[in-house]
Amino acid sequence: MATNQLPLAKKDARLYMAFMYVTYTALLVGGLMGLLQTLARSGKYTLPFNINYYTILTVHGVILGLVLTTFFIIGFQFSLMEKTVGISDKQRKVAWLSFWVMVTGTIMAAITILIGEASVLYTFYAPLRAHPAFYFGLAFVIIGSWIAAFVNFRQLYVWKKAHKGQKSPLLAFMVTINMLMWFIATIGVATSVIIQFIPWSLGYAETINVLLSRTLFWYFGHPLVYFWLLPAYMAWYAIIPKIIGGKLFSDPLARLAFILLLLFSIPVGFHHQLTEPGIDPTWKFIQVVLTFMVIIPSLMTAFSIFATFEITGRKKGYKSLFGWFKKLPWKDVRFLAPFIGMAAFIPGGAGGIVNASHQMNALVHNTIWITGHFHLTAATTVILTFFGITYWLVPHLTGRRLTPRLNKLGIIQTFVWTVGMTIMSGAMHIQGLLGGPRRSNFSEYAGGEQVATWINYQIAQTVGGTILFIGILLMVYIFIQLTFFAPRGVEEFPIAEEEKNAEPTPKILENWYLWIGITIALILFAYTIPVFDILKHSPPGSPPFDWPIGRG
Amino acid sequence: MHLHKYEKIWLIFGMASLVLFLLIIGFAAFWKGTHPQSHIETIDPQNVEAHDAFKPENLGIREVADGKYIVNIVASAFNYDFGKDKEGNAIKTIRVPKGSTVLYQITTKDVVHGFQVAGTNVNMMVEPGHISRYETVMKNTGEFTVVCNEYCGIGHHQMFGTVEVYE
Amino acid sequence: MGKENPKQHQPSLHESTHSLKGTFIAVMLLGIFILVAWFGFYALFLSR
Numbered sequence A: 001m002a003t004n005q006l007p008l009a010k011k012d013a014r015l016y017m018a019f020m021y022v023t024y025t026a027l028l029v030g031g032l033m034g035l036l037q038t039l040a041r042s043g044k045y046t047l048p049f050n051i052n053y054y055t056i057l058t059v060h061g062v063i064l065g066l067v068l069t070t071f072f073i074i075g076f077q078f079s080l081m082e083k084t085v086g087i088s089d090k091q092r093k094v095a096w097l098s099f100w101v102m103v104t105g106t107i108m109a110a111i112t113i114l115i116g117e118a119s120v121l122y123t124f125y126a127p128l129r130a131h132p133a134f135y136f137g138l139a140f141v142i143i144g145s146w147i148a149a150f151v152n153f154r155q156l157y158v159w160k161k162a163h164k165g166q167k168s169p170l171l172a173f174m175v176t177i178n179m180l181m182w183f184i185a186t187i188g189v190a191t192s193v194i195i196q197f198i199p200w201s202l203g204y205a206e207t208i209n210v211l212l213s214r215t216l217f218w219y220f221g222h223p224l225v226y227f228w229l230l231p232a233y234m235a236w237y238a239i240i241p242k243i244i245g246g247k248l249f250s251d252p253l254a255r256l257a258f259i260l261l262l263l264f265s266i267p268v269g270f271h272h273q274l275t276e277p278g279i280d281p282t283w284k285f286i287q288v289v290l291t292f293m294v295i296i297p298s299l300m301t302a303f304s305i306f307a308t309f310e311i312t313g314r315k316k317g318y319k320s321l322f323g324w325f326k327k328l329p330w331k332d333v334r335f336l337a338p339f340i341g342m343a344a345f346i347p348g349g350a351g352g353i354v355n356a357s358h359q360m361n362a363l364v365h366n367t368i369w370i371t372g373h374f375h376l377t378a379a380t381t382v383i384l385t386f387f388g389i390t391y392w393l394v395p396h397l398t399g400r401r402l403t404p405r406l407n408k409l410g411i412i413q414t415f416v417w418t419v420g421m422t423i424m425s426g427a428m429h430i431q432g433l434l435g436g437p438r439r440s441n442f443s444e445y446a447g448g449e450q451v452a453t454w455i456n457y458q459i460a461q462t463v464g465g466t467i468l469f470i471g472i473l474l475m476v477y478i479f480i481q482l483t484f485f486a487p488r489g490v491e492e493f494p495i496a497e498e499e500k501n502a503e504p505t506p507k508i509l510e511n512w513y514l515w516i517g518i519t520i521a522l523i524l525f526a527y528t529i530p531v532f533d534i535l536k537h538s539p540p541g542s543p544p545f546d547w548p549i550g551r552g
Numbered sequence B: 001m002h003l004h005k006y007e008k009i010w011l012i013f014g015m016a017s018l019v020l021f022l023l024i025i026g027f028a029a030f031w032k033g034t035h036p037q038s039h040i041e042t043i044d045p046q047n048v049e050a051h052d053a054f055k056p057e058n059l060g061i062r063e064v065a066d067g068k069y070i071v072n073i074v075a076s077a078f079n080y081d082f083g084k085d086k087e088g089n090a091i092k093t094i095r096v097p098k099g100s101t102v103l104y105q106i107t108t109k110d111v112v113h114g115f116q117v118a119g120t121n122v123n124m125m126v127e128p129g130h131i132s133r134y135e136t137v138m139k140n141t142g143e144f145t146v147v148c149n150e151y152c153g154i155g156h157h158q159m160f161g162t163v164e165v166y167e
Numbered sequence C: 001m002g003k004e005n006p007k008q009h010q011p012s013l014h015e016s017t018h019s020l021k022g023t024f025i026a027v028m029l030l031g032i033f034i035l036v037a038w039f040g041f042y043a044l045f046l047s048r
Helices: A008-042 A053-084 A089-114 A130-160 A172-203 A208-239 A251-265 A281-293 A295-315 A331-353 A356-362 A367-397 A404-433 A450-487 A512-536 B005-030 B045-050 C011-019 C021-047
Strands: B058-064 B068-076 B080-081 B093-097 B101-108 B111-115 B123-126 B133-135 B142-147 B160-167
Touching: A008 A053, A008 A367, A008 A450, A053 A089, A053 A130, A053 A172, A053 A208, A053 A356, A053 A367, A089 A130, A089 C021, A130 A172, A130 A208, A172 A208, A172 A251, A172 A331, A172 A512, A208 A251, A208 A295, A208 A331, A208 A367, A208 A512, A251 A281, A251 A512, A281 A295, A281 A356, A281 B005, A295 A331, A295 B005, A295 C021, A331 A356, A331 A367, A331 A404, A331 C021, A356 B005, A356 C021, A367 A404, A367 A450, A404 A450, B005 C021, B045 B101, B058 B093, B068 B111, B101 B111, B101 B123, B123 B133
Parallel strands: B068 B101, B093 B160
Antiparallel strands: B058 B068, B068 B080, B101 B133, B111 B123, B111 B142, B142 B160
16 A cells, blocks of 8 residues: 555546535535525625525535535545545546536526526425426436446456455445445436436426425435545545544444445434325334434444554553543544544434434424534534545645645644534534424514524624634635645545454455345335335325516 | 454443433324325415315314414415404414414415424414414413424515413 | 453454443443433322
């Protein structure tokens, strides 16, 4: 793994940086929309230029939830694949194709949203009808990501053929799992977009089956969040140990965790639909059970992370019970930012269990608690880990160094984010428990004490959101520095190695036929009968509605 | 594959906790009948008045037995129709005595809506073509805001009502 | 925090790499947090 120190060839670095440019542009634009939302919701400001609240809400969700994440993940994963299994000229060309297809889709969707023709939020909301360009744009983003997935599969395949009998590099294995999950999951939303939304939005189909569209969306919607989380787990398992000066805790256990995540991330979409009227409650409960299964690999991950910290510390000679913890490299932002992300996953994960608990979901469903929840998991756990990766990945790609000054700025950024998010997400959680709804512009409703309390928490969210926006500006500044201005040098691409005497990895963990087979079997088990029921008992379809979203 | 002794204990503890949660919610759902709302009853969204419960004269609150009420509501962008009072004005507040059992029945004429009596467990998705139902005991007194908590368009936040639970 | 573990005074390298007492305590605290949180929210759900 000595190649980790070597900078990448310019032509490769350019590809990965292209994904990073989109990522950080999306962060700035999406973050600004978030700031405007919290300002509007305080009731103290009105949006300028007659901008509609729900337009910026749609931009915020699409650009951060779909664009930022997908671009960062695919770019980062390409870099991991190159470092572990390599990339050929032809593969690089196809990778560029994936990039441009995704960019085309993003631009199409973004323009449609910005001119107010697609204020349907990123969960679509049939029978609200957006302009067809919105659905086409999203379809392109998905198709582009599929091209990337198949390049990744090909990269591993070529390596395996050249290294008969060897186990695949851990990170390449993890990338493959994530892209497999993504591919299987996006088939659902692509089906819905291509078969339902596009013909209906163009007027070829008169009505749409709303419940089916929602079910297909959520079949994709939950693995989507795991698609964000898995790259963070990649960094926690296989990169953080190197940064703190340790080794992998266990290669086979890391692989097992990823396999379990593949198996149980998909057949669980009903836990987003627990309060919907048209789904048999028994099937809802079955998917709740499957949802609880997907918690297990995260329990394994928690152990593995602490164990990595403890073993590394003990090797350095810290003997007391928690001495190893105090001596972690707190002043290294490449560690600190992802660490805060890990810490945020404790309340985030616990909240997730509450959300998925069948009837208890009524406590929080569609309240702003949910928004608070995914601002902990996605917008803290995942994003701070992505920031943590950026601090070394970008200078590695641009042939620069993370200077002590930029490291310090990064630590301040992490601190700002932590404070801002604690205030904003905390206020959202509490307001949600008090019944405050999500996805809503400022409103005094019928007035009264309850609503007055909500508004106080919304003001707290404005404070948190403003602090977070400062964090975003700081991060974009750091990104620009690392890209264009930091001094030339070599920044390490940290990939952890196994202990010399590590136990061998069982071959079965790389039996792709087996794991894909079980994944499909679980999906068929969880979805066949309920989807058949939905089709059989479907009500008259819904014609499109344009006026509620302000389309003329 | 080797699992450290402590990791085994941890995973057993963790999985046992998950099983415990599932047993509790499973028992409540299957034996006590507290499933989240799922009635699988369909309706023509273009003609909701064809259903008895959603005829204009049947909207709003009705006492069906001692301490038992039914509230029928038709949602549409951006309004909840709780029926009209004697003067012909739209009802915006539903009043029930504390401890009464209330069955909320709601459907939509157009797009997807939410129906939450904020601060209670009444929290349902309302989808075109389906009837949403939830029966609960109103245990606590107070004024509870009814909010549409599922995005339904640019007037989403103007869709509300009130449930007042009195002593 | 910081309490010396008497058993760990003279560990061999191998032993020291496999002492995961701190890890165990940390994850169990995490588990207890999850349990307490879940039951807390379930109680709130039941009270409504």
